[in-house]
Each structure stands twice: as C-alpha cells, then as structure tokens.
Amino acid sequence: MKIKMPEYFCLLMLIGALVLLAGCGSDASSPDGSWGQSETNMRVSLLLTPDTKEVDVCNSMAYSVSADLINTVINPSLPENTLFLEEYAVYFSGMTNGAPPLASIGENMGGTLPATGLSASFVDQGMKGAFLNDIMSGAYTPDETYPQYRARYVFSGTDLYGSSWGVTGDIAFRMGRYTACKVLVFPSSIALTGIANPDGNTSDDVTFNITGGAPPYSMLSDTASIINSQGALGAGIANFVIDPDSVGSDTLVTLMVLDSLGETAIAEVTVTTP
Numbered sequence: 638m639k640i641k642m643p644e645y646f647c648l649l650m651l652i653g654a655l656v657l658l659a660g661c662g663s664d665a666s667s668p669d670g671s672w673g674q675s676e677t678n679m680r681v682s683l684l685l686t687p688d689t690k691e692v693d694v695c696n697s698m699a700y701s702v703s704a705d706l707i708n709t710v711i712n713p714s715l716p717e718n719t720l721f722l723e724e725y726a727v728y729f730s731g732m733t734n735g736a737p738p739l740a741s742i743g744e745n746m747g748g749t750l751p752a753t754g755l756s757a758s759f760v761d762q763g764m765k766g767a768f769l770n771d772i773m774s775g776a777y778t779p780d781e782t783y784p785q786y787r788a789r790y791v792f793s794g795t796d797l798y799g800s801s802w803g804v805t806g807d808i809a810f811r812m813g814r815y816t817a818c819k820v821l822v823f824p825s826s827i828a829l830t831g832i833a834n835p836d837g838n839t840s841d842d843v844t845f846n847i848t849g850g851a852p853p854y855s856m857l858s859d860t861a862s863i864i865n866s867q868g869a870l871g872a873g874i875a876n877f878v879i880d881p882d883s884v885g886s887d888t889l890v891t892l893m894v895l896d897s898l899g900e901t902a903i904a905e906v907t908v909t910t911p
Contacts, residue, residue, distance in 0.1 A: 681720065681750060681804040682707045685757075685790060690810035692760050694769045695818035700760040702808055706792055708750040720750040720802060723794040727759050729786050732809065736784030737771065739764060750794075759788045759810065768812050772851060783813035820850035820902040822894045828907035831863065833883040845904055847875045850896030859891045863908055881908045 684705040692700050704725075710718045726743035742761060777783050788810060793803040823846050832841045847854050856867045856877050864881050881890070892904040 680708070680710055680802050681792070682709050683790070683792060683804045683806045685806045685808050688808050690759075690808060691815060692765070692810050692812050693815040694765040694772065694812060695814050695816050699758050699762065700810070701756045701758040702790075704755040704757045704790065704792070704806070705753040706750050706755070706804065707753075713750070717797055719797045721794045721796070722746050722748050722750060722752050722792065725757055725790060725792045727757070728789045728791070730789070732785040732787055736786060737768070739786060757790060759790075759808070760812075765812075769814075769818065772814055777813075783811055785809060785811045814851065817898055817900045818849050818851060818896075820854075820894060820896050820900045821848045822846070822892075822902040822904045823848075824904065825902075826905045826907075828909060829881065830911055831881040831883045831908040832911070834880065836880070839880075842878055842880045843906070844876055844878050845892070845894075847877075847894055847902070850900050850902075851898050853897055855895045857893045857895070859893070860888065863888060864890045864892065864906060879906065881906065884908050884910055886910060 684707075686703045686705075690700060690702070706722065708718065708720050710720075712718060713720075724743060724745050726741055728741045729739035731738070742758065744758075746755075771777060786809070788808050790806045790808075791803060792805075793801060795801050824843070827843060829841050829843065832838050845856075852875065853872050854870045854875065856870060858864045858866045862882065863884060864879050867877050870877055879892070887907060887909045890906045890908060892906060894902045894904065
C-alpha cells in the first residue's frame with residue numbers, strides 16, 4: 638500500500654502526539670501521586686548486612702543489621718526526586734516447626750535518601766527474655782532444636798508530592814544460647830538464728846529463688862552439718878528452702894547454686910546462736 642506525502646506527514650504527527658501524551662501520563666515526578674506498585678519497588682534499592690545472624694539470648698546486647706537505602710530514580714539529586722524515609726517495621730515468620738510466634742517491631746524514622754548504615758534492630762530485650770524463659774522451662778535443650786526465623790524489613794516513606802514508596806528485604810536468624818547465662822540467687826546474703834533440728838519450727842526456714850542460667854539447678858552447702866546440701870532440685874524447680882541446725886557460735890555457711898552448664902551463684906547464710 639502506498640501512502641501519499643500529505644498522509645505520511647499526518648501519520649507522523651499523529652504518532653508524535655500519541656508519544657507525547659504517553660510521556661506526560663507517566664511523568665515520574667508528577668504531583669498527582671500516580672506511582673504504581675512496580676514503580677514503587679523500582680525507586681529504592683535496599684541492602685541488608687549481614688543476611689544471617691546467630692542470636693545469643695544470654696548476651697545483653699540487642700541485635701541489628703545495617704540497612705542501606707539508595708534512591709535509584711534518574712537524577713536523584715534534583716529536588717523533585719527527593720525521597721523521604723519515614724518508618725520501618727520488621728515482621729517475623731518461623732522457619733522451623735514449633736517456633737514460638739514473635740511480635741513485629743517498628744520505629745518512626747526521619748531523613749532523606751540515600752540513607753546508609755542505618756541500624757535496624759530485629760531482636761529486642763523483651764523478645765530475648767521471653768525466649769530465655771522457654772529455655773529455662775525446658776522447652777529447648779540442645780542447640781539444634783532452637784528455632785530459626787525470617788525477619789522481613791519494610792522501609793517506607795513519601796516523595797516531595799506525598800506519594801508513597803516502600804521497599805522490603807529479608808534476613809534469617811536463629812535464637813539460641815551460645816554463651817553461659819548468668820545465674821542469680823535471692824537472697825544472696827541473710828542472717829538468722831539456728832534452731833536445733835528436727836525443730837518443727839519454721840521461724841528459721843528461708844526460701845531461695847533462682848533465675849537465669851540453664852535449668853535444672855543444683856544446690857550444694859559447704860557445711861552440710863548445719864545446712865544440708867540438696868543436690869539436684871529437679872526439672873522445673875527454681876527455688877529451695879533451708880532449715881539450719883543450731884550452732885555453738887555464729888557460723889557463715891556458703892551455698893552454691895549450679896545450673897546444668899556449670900554456671901554458679903553464691904548465697905551466704907550467717908547462722909547465729911539463740
């Protein structure tokens with residue numbers, strides 16, 4: 638088919654007009670907030686370092702990753718391409734059967750992109766404390782049974798015109814006990830009057846409570862003739878009661894509490910004469 642010259646020029650003008658209209662409709666910096674989902678994901682790149690982590694619940698430090706967010710739009714230095722970072726959230730999913738659910742965490746943030754070296758926490762003290770309670774109750778014993786999780790980071794914000802953007806990234810980590818947890822016993826020091834055994838009198842009985850470490854616990858006395866060693870306390874038991882015998886003179890008795898990994902705590906009992 639032959640096209641006459643006037644028709645040819647008309648066709649070119651029509652094509653040019655369509656291209657111009659298409660370009661105006663997809664203007665990335667348009668204030669109409671018309672960003673699509675695919676465009677949102679393409680506007681920001683996210684790098685999380687490291688991508689795996691071993692979380693020691695006995696370590697007092699929180700755990701975090703370094704997050705780098707880069708503005709990937711053309712000429713990001715131009716004012717109309719400014720991207721504001723407003724908040725992030727972390728959502729957890731168990732990767733092993735029976736992994737206890739972990740509550741999501743989040744934080745409001747501020748600044749513009751690029752934003753590099755951000756410290757984005759994924760484990761807080763409350764989370765570690767709850768998991769340590771599970772260990773103490775005997776829910777987990779060997780390392781291989783400790784649960785693994787995936788943490789999904791979601792960073793979000795707006796551009797200069799109020800349009801939203803968002804980007805996600807994942808890391809994997811494992812909760813467990815890799816160092817010795819400190820064992821505590823309370824009271825750690827006490828003085829009381831010893832009554833000859835068997836006395837049937839509870840006025841010289843004292844209950845000691847144990848926290849931390851890895852159950853089960855044991856209790857040993859350095860002077861068994863005054864306060865008996867109780868040995869292994871049994872699964873799920875985190876306290877013990879002493880009933881000292883009478884003494885001829887004030888005597889210091891040292892009680893040693895041990896956890897299943899050999900960590901110790903000391904309690905001192907001064908037994909006095911009537």
